[in-house]
Amino acid sequence: MSRVSEYLSREEKSIGKTIGIRFYPIVIDRAEGSNVYDVDGREYIDFSSQWAVTSLGHNNPEIVDAVKKQIEKLVFSSHTSFPNAVCIELAEKLIEVSPGSFEKKAWFGLSGSDANEFIYKIMPIYSGRRRLLGFQGSYHGQTMGALSLSGHKALTRFIGFPNTVKAPYPYCYRCPFKQSYPECGLLCIDFLENNVLENAPAEDLAAVIVEPIQSDGGVIVPPPEFIPRLHKICRDRGISLVVDEVKVGFGRSGKFFAVEHSNIAPDVLTMAKPMASGFPLSAVVGRAEIMDAALAAHLFTSSAHPVSCAASLATINIILRDKIPEKAARTGEYILKRLNELYEEHPLIGDVRGKGMIVGVELVKDRESREPASFETACLVYRAYELGLLITYVGTYSNVVEITPPLTISIEETDKALDIFEKALDDVEKDRVDKEKVKKFAGW
Ligand SMILES: Cc1ncc(COP(=O)(O)O)c(C=O)c1O
Structure with missing residues (x-):
């Protein structure tokens, strides 16, 4: 029995299923740069960055160094009552790098979910309005408020809170209005303005929360006018606009924050x-009056953990110093170019899309009908793993391969990974994947 199998059978007995989405059998032992190694010593190229977390590469030595220095100085103080210096320095830095020249303040938590939970709790208090609007397909997190704002099928299976409304996101490849962009003139945003707001009147709408690129919903890049038009609708009606940068922020899209592609400054960023770079930390940065709206209303004992804050300061310094967003834009272009070449030869690929280094490959059974090829997607991701490449899939129909490599990856490593991707795709199309093995991994 391999050590991976042994650990997985121990996991089966010791860790509940609520915690996982699994695509293949792996147990990670160590990692470095763009590579991870399982407990049997097998090497993989990590084209997932562990759900877009290890963007500067695994165990980045500069981050490790910053963390070691912080640990020697102060492992913990509870910011709730005993503020630490490093978290104040980080708040100032985040305010500096986030868009908007208005007065801003920060809040800190531990996960994307608790940052979006802030929105659910605080925006109604701040505005005196009860409703919140999110988008179909969106993923904002697993806690009750965050899931109520979400429209992803993994979260809509919970009833959630009833004071949230969902509008269609511009998923142009599968337009809910059966239109084509740009001829549609963005009917989805007209619908939001004329129909959704009719049923959820602006006078009672506290905030709209949006992903600048919908990630778990299927790596959907909205048309360039979408966010600016949404911003205008909100501004004209005194509704706060919240942009969820949990997955695409910090350089991945080709800008520090993805919303910067739209040249607008949202009221709040999560x-x-x-x-x-892998240490648990979340933040909300927004207009000072929003961040001060309620005293002691959303706090966790370990928020603003000094070690995570030190890692974050080092992360931001590297992103700015090494012009990581610009690099991500270039490598992302290269990945899109190579995938578009694969599109020409592989009918299983229905659509290739992305911005910077968040890229989606949507698989279909037939390009005409666009019927989602969900099981084939699971097979492709599994086969890539067998060949030494870690990728995952997302989307309403579980048929979009998500590619989020470390932003620091070299072109040589990128080519190696894409060669594996091509071979795996070929094996799926030629029916050379063991389907029984894949069936055990239901994914999501
Ligand atoms: C856009 C977005 N927001 C929020 C979350 C939730 O973050 P976390 O899993 O850290 O709670 C995710 C997680 O995938 C996400 O993609």
Whole structure:
């Protein structure tokens, strides 16, 4: 029995299923740069960055160094009552790098979910309005408020709170209005303005929360006018606009924050995943009056953990110093180019899309009907794993391969990973994947 199998059978007995989404059998032992190694010593290229967290590469030596220095100085103080210096320095830095010249303040938590929970709790208090609006397909987190704002099928299976409304997101490949962009003139945003707001009147709408690129919903990049038009609708009606940068912030999209592609400054930004290069940390940065709206209303004992904050400061310094967003834009272009070449040869690929280094490959049974090829997607991801490449899939129909490599990956490693991707795709199309093995991994 391999050590991976042995550990997985022990996991089966010791850890409940509520915690996992699994795509293949793996147990990770160590990692470095763009590579991870399982407990049997097998090497993989990590084209997932562990759900877009390890954006500066695994065990980045500069981050490790910053963390070691912080641990020697102060492992913990509870910011709730005993503020630490490093978290104040980080708040100032986040205010500096986030868009908007208005007065801003920060809040800190531990995960993307608790940052979006802040929105659910605080925006109604701040505005005196009860409703919140999110988008179909969106993923804002697993806690009750965050899931109530979400429209992803993994979260809509819970009833959630009834004071939330959902509008269609511009998923142009599968337009809910059966239109084509740009001829549609963005009918979805007209629908939001004329129909959704009719049923959820602006006078009672505290905030709209949106992902600038819908990630778990299927790596959907909205048309460029979408966010600016949404911003205008909100501004004209005194509704706060919240942008969820949990997955795509910190350089991945080709800008520090993905919303910067739209040249607008939202009232509030939520962030987490890559912000501390793997140490648990989340933040909300927004207009000072929103962040001060309620005293002691959303706090956790370990929020603003000094070690995570030190990792985050080091992360931001590297992103700015090494011009990581620009690098992500270039490598992302290269990945899209190579995947578009694969599109020409592989009919299983229905659509290739992305911005910077968040890229989606949507698989279909037939390009005409666009019937989702969900099981084939699970097979592709599994086969890639067998060949030494870690990728995952997302989307309403579980048929979009998500590619979120470390932003620091070299072109040589990128090519190696894409060669494996191509071979895995070929094996799926030629029916060379063991389907029985894949069936055990239901994914999501
Ligand atoms: C856009 C977005 N927001 C929020 C979350 C929730 O973050 P976490 O899993 O850290 O709670 C996720 C997680 O995938 C996400 O992609």
